[in-house]
Each structure stands twice: as structure tokens, then as C-alpha cells.
Amino acid sequence: MNVRWATKKTMKEETDYRPMWSELGLDLEKHDALLGVLGKSYGDVFLSQKDRPEGMGYLDFVMSEVHGLRVKEVMDARKDGKVVVGAFCVFVPEELVLAAGGVLVGLCTGADFGTEKAERYLPRNTCALIKSFFGFTLEKVCPYIPTCDLIVGENTCDGKKKAYETYKDLIPGEFLAMDMPNTKSAEGREVLRKAYVDFAKQLEEMSGRKITVEALKAGIATANAKREALHRLAKLRHADPAPISGLDALLINQVSFYDDPVRFTGSVNKICDELEERIAAGEGVLPKGAPRLIFSGCPMAVPNWKLSAIIESSGAVLVGEESCIGERGSQNLVSDEGETVEELIDQLVDRYFAIDCAIFTPNPGRCEHARQIATDAGADGVVHYSLQFCTPYQMEAPVLERKLEEGGLPVLRLDTDYSQEDVEQLRTRVEAFVEQVRR
Amino acid sequence: MRIIGLDIGSRTVKRVIVEDGRMVGHRVLPGTHDPLSVCEEMLAGQEYDRVVATGYGRRLFAEHREAGMITEIRAAALGVRHVHPTARCILDIGGQDTKVISIRPDGQVGKFEMNDRCAAGTGRFLEVMATALSYSMAEFVRAGDEAEEAQAINAMCTVFAESEVISATARGVDRASMARGLHEAVSRRALAMLRRVELHDDVVFCGGGALNGCLQRFVAEGLGRDVHVPDEPQILAALGAALSALPEPG
Numbered sequence: 001m002n003v004r005w006a007t008k009k010t011m012k013e014e015t016d017y018r019p020m021w022s023e024l025g026l027d028l029e030k031h032d033a034l035l036g037v038l039g040k041s042y043g044d045v046f047l048s049q050k051d052r053p054e055g056m057g058y059l060d061f062v063m064s065e066v067h068g069l070r071v072k073e074v075m076d077a078r079k080d081g082k083v084v085v086g087a088f089c090v091f092v093p094e095e096l097v098l099a100a101g102g103v104l105v106g107l108c109t110g111a112d113f114g115t116e117k118a119e120r121y122l123p124r125n126t127c128a129l130i131k132s133f134f135g136f137t138l139e140k141v142c143p144y145i146p147t148c149d150l151i152v153g154e155n156t157c158d159g160k161k162k163a164y165e166t167y168k169d170l171i172p173g174e175f176l177a178m179d180m181p182n183t184k185s186a187e188g189r190e191v192l193r194k195a196y197v198d199f200a201k202q203l204e205e206m207s208g209r210k211i212t213v214e215a216l217k218a219g220i221a222t223a224n225a226k227r228e229a230l231h232r233l234a235k236l237r238h239a240d241p242a243p244i245s246g247l248d249a250l251l252i253n254q255v256s257f258y259d260d261p262v263r264f265t266g267s268v269n270k271i272c273d274e275l276e277e278r279i280a281a282g283e284g285v286l287p288k289g290a291p292r293l294i295f296s297g298c299p300m301a302v303p304n305w306k307l308s309a310i311i312e313s314s315g316a317v318l319v320g321e322e323s324c325i326g327e328r329g330s331q332n333l334v335s336d337e338g339e340t341v342e343e344l345i346d347q348l349v350d351r352y353f354a355i356d357c358a359i360f361t362p363n364p365g366r367c368e369h370a371r372q373i374a375t376d377a378g379a380d381g382v383v384h385y386s387l388q389f390c391t392p393y394q395m396e397a398p399v400l401e402r403k404l405e406e407g408g409l410p411v412l413r414l415d416t417d418y419s420q421e422d423v424e425q426l427r428t429r430v431e432a433f434v435e436q437v438r439r
Numbered sequence: 440m441r442i443i444g445l446d447i448g449s450r451t452v453k454r455v456i457v458e459d460g461r462m463v464g465h466r467v468l469p470g471t472h473d474p475l476s477v478c479e480e481m482l483a484g485q486e487y488d489r490v491v492a493t494g495y496g497r498r499l500f501a502e503h504r505e506a507g508m509i510t511e512i513r514a515a516a517l518g519v520r521h522v523h524p525t526a527r528c529i530l531d532i533g534g535q536d537t538k539v540i541s542i543r544p545d546g547q548v549g550k551f552e553m554n555d556r557c558a559a560g561t562g563r564f565l566e567v568m569a570t571a572l573s574y575s576m577a578e579f580v581r582a583g584d585e586a587e588e589a590q591a592i593n594a595m596c597t598v599f600a601e602s603e604v605i606s607a608t609a610r611g612v613d614r615a616s617m618a619r620g621l622h623e624a625v626s627r628r629a630l631a632m633l634r635r636v637e638l639h640d641d642v643v644f645c646g647g648g649a650l651n652g653c654l655q656r657f658v659a660e661g662l663g664r665d666v667h668v669p670d671e672p673q674i675l676a677a678l679g680a681a682l683s684a685l686p687e688p689g
Binding site for chain 1: 495498509510511512513536547548549550551553555
């Protein structure tokens, strides 16, 4: 049986990807089980929504093929000699990978899968994101991991950097530990610059292609265009009524890590055209005046839709995300002013170094960014989301809560993981928060 | 108009009947493994215009019966303000939740805090600990109240705290001092939550946990303020649920 995501397919014959998955060494039985669960969850969470933009059909298609056609595309690229790089973090610059003629894919970290096996290597009180990428790898259910020539592990939090010491021996391809600064100082900037220079060197060696000024400028243009499309989407969500659900907007941001960047950008812009029409016609996913919330906190990787689904089934609409999968990840563009590769790498560093990740100390910009997003989006409140055992975000949570509330913006602070057992507890808090801000 | 408020909690189901804006009766039953049947028993033979459910079972109930739903946060706020109109802060210790709710001068919920997902520092925690010490609940509360010394209990996870209690027993620690230590631990937890919200008088303690005299004492002592415990503190969320069906005053 060919297990598929439960999406509507009308135009296309179903392709049998099992030979490809076997070739990649996946555990077909467990992989079927995973796709079965994900497909059902996708149907329940996304396809049950009313009044979705038509352009979301493209995202449905991408998700239905996320372990199929997209993997095949990446494998084909690899067969053509392109270097395939896997990453877990927004600090890994796609521009450099593109300039080396390669493909960058975000790796699966959003589901409670293979936790038991992961805990053979990791302490139980490790965050769900780290357990998840161990679980996906150890259970052999992620088709991207064996497709990658290189996986980059960035030394962000302590959990990740120590986990990578073990992880690098669990993957078939090469591993690069990318060092990360923890202060926004001149020394910190130099750490990031050196990390990018080393990364560029490794990409050149692996691809056999020299990164040229032209190629890097083209990579910058492609990545900027993707970010601009996401910025455009973020801005359109400021309209009341909101023209698109927070779930669909989250999905678009999630897919930005997997999909071909040029095709993705075109599709997002098409969705944005449609949203502009909706706004002009006063149409929205909920009536005007419905409670509006934003997220701030840890990233939500596919298929982590739990909190968004709870919030949007409680009568509120999500209108922004201060998150890596959201406006923290896509903020700012890279300037392409420069005559040499070194100058352009400096431009990359300028853009990435400004990301308000909680690994930096101090990190005042993040709270300001959350406040800005909430203000621009006309939000009634902020839901702060931390993964359990994610020290950087859990530490920032009460500070951010106090500062935002002093400014009159109610904050609901939630700690959770990828399991489904606490859905009802979370729902009680979320519903009470929606009751609180609805006025 | 006759309205029934049902609070379907983790340990008990509470029913309050409100007629013409006034409470005319209430009942509390154990929730058992089948709270829906308990709800049916609560409704059997009753005449009413509306039912509003709150508590963890509210969604389950609303799937089976035509009923309104509100969260236990708003329900507790409505119920407490009805019996104690000057309440500005509520501590509600239930079976598996501890909640702190601050109420604005206009009566609306200002902010709330809830314990994490496990039953740490809740009514259920104390029940398990009483059993671990071979006390009935009443004996456990009395022992905690009368003990001069407190054995410090650090773990707040039910499972780990039970291990602490068992190893302390094995060291020959007096069980009354453990009873006191456990009550102090739960109070400390509640006090930490209370201090996370803006505290204004009056502070009202409700939920089944408010029936525990030892907890009442430690919370009031720790807070250094009067802590008011209404009559029948465990039914106030059910009362609030029923009151929520009334048209808004004014």
C-alpha cells in the first residue's frame, strides 16, 4: 500500500516512491506509520479550515509531496553533482549554498517520533526539538538526512551543541559544526564571520565550484526575494479581518525551509495577490474584531501545529510570529553591495548577526521586535511559547512577559513539547486567555 | 430562569442550580472513571432552561448534550465575585490544577497563572501523600496543622515526592512532621504563583483545596494577608458557570 498524506489529488497519478525510500535506507514500515499520522493530522488541522485562500492548494501539494517529489528533486540535483546541505537553524546562510550551486533543506524536528531511541543518547530532560531530530534519524524515517552530502550543526544553545557531538556519528554524510557567537560584540561578529568563511570554503571543496561574486549576488537575490515574499505576507496579515489563518501562514513559513526557493517565492506572491483581493473585499477567515494574537518564542518546525490549532479553534486568529519560523527568521535583507566575495560575506554577517535569537546575551532586541509585530498587527495579546527544557527561551519568557505587560499587552506564557497529552490543559489556558483579551 | 452549572473536574463533579440569579442548591459527587454518567445522574429529574459546563470535562459533556461552555478560570472568577464581591485575587486549588487569578476592579479577569501539566502541588498530590503516610485525609490535615517540626520536602513531582517520603520514613522521620512539610511545600508553590500576579485584597481561596485548614493557615501566614475562604469553596466554579448564562447586568 502506498501511504500518502491525506490531501486531495485530482490532477496527478500517484507515484510510488517506495523504491526511492528503500534506496535511501528508510525503515518503510515506520515511515508509513509516520506519513499515516502526519497525513491524518494535516487533514484534521489544515483541510478542515474554512475559507482558505485558493493559493494554499500549492502548499497542500508541497506537503503531500514533502517526502516524495521534493526528495526526488533534491536527489536528482545531487545526481547532477550539486551539493545538498541539511540544516536545523536559520543561522545557516542559504545564500552561500546557492552560490556553490547547491540545495539547502531544513531537516525534520517537529514531531514526537523515536523519542525512546533518542533517549538512549540524550538525557530525558532534553528539549523536544533535539530529541526529534535524533528520533527521525535513528528511526530512519527522514528521507532528507540520507540525501544530504553535508549536515550543518550550529553551536547555538548548549543542548544542541553538545547533542551534535553525538549526532555527527549517526549520519551517513559529512558534518560541519558551525560556531556561533553568544554576544553581539565585535568579537562575536568575528566568530560568525569566520564561521561563514569556513562554511564557504567547505562548500567550495565539496561542490568543486568556486563561489564567485556573481554567484553569491545571485544567491543573495534569491534568498532576499523569498524573504520579501514572507515580509509581504506578514504585512497582509495586519488587516482586520485577517485574510489568512495563522495556521496557513505558519505552514508557508515552515515550507520555506524545504521548497525550491524560486518556485516557493512565486507561489507565496501569488497567495499574497489573492490576499490583497480578499482585503479589498473585506473578507477574512474570522469576522472583523475577532481576538488577534501573535506568537513569540521557540520555532515550530513541521509538523508542530499543536498550539496554533488550539488557538485558532478557540475563536482567536494568529496574526504574527516572533519566531525563527516566522518574522525572526525572515527579518532583514542582505545588501548585495560589494566587489569581492569577502565583502559580500560581510554583508551576510551583517544581516544574520542581527537575528534576535535567545542564545545572545543580552538580547533586548527580541522583546522590541515582539512588541513591534504585535503593534503592527493590531494584536490583543501575545502567546509566549517555550519548549520544555529550552533554557534560552524559558529564561527570556518572564522578562519578555513583564516588559510587554508593562506596555499594556497581555501575555500568556506556555511551556510544552511535541506530545499531544497536554492539549486539554493548554486549551483551558488558551480559552481563558482569549476570554481575557476579547473585549 | 433556572440554570444548571456543572463543573466537571478531575476528581469531582459539582452541580449548582441558579434560579432568578440566586443559588438554590448544589451537589458534589466523585468524578469516577465515567464523568459523563455522573453528569447524567446530576441532571436526572431536574427541570432547567440551560446547562453550562466548565472544568476538564466541559468539552466531552458539550459533545453529548446541548450545553454552554466556559473555562474554569472565568467560571471561578464569576463564582467568587458573586459570593465575595470585593475579591481581587483568587487562589483555586483543585484536583489537578492550581490556579491564581487576578481580578481587575471592573470584575474582569486581569491575569492568571496555572501549574504545569502534572498534578504537582494540587489536591491530588496531597491525597497521594496522605495515602503514602497511611493517613486519612482528615488525619493528614490535622497532623500537618499540629506538628511542630516540618520535614522539608523538595520534590514537587508526585512520584519523586513519594520517594522522598518513603526514604524519610525509612530514616525514621516522624510522619506528622512529613505531613507538615508536605502542606508547607504545596503552600510554597501556591504562594510563588500568587506572587507572580499583582496582589490586591481581598484574596479568596477556593476549590477543594480550600477545605484543607492546614493549607489555609500556611497560605495566609506566608502571604501576610487575610485569606478569605467562602462557604462551600469547591462549588464556586460551578456557580460561575451557571451565572455566566445570565444576561450581562446593565
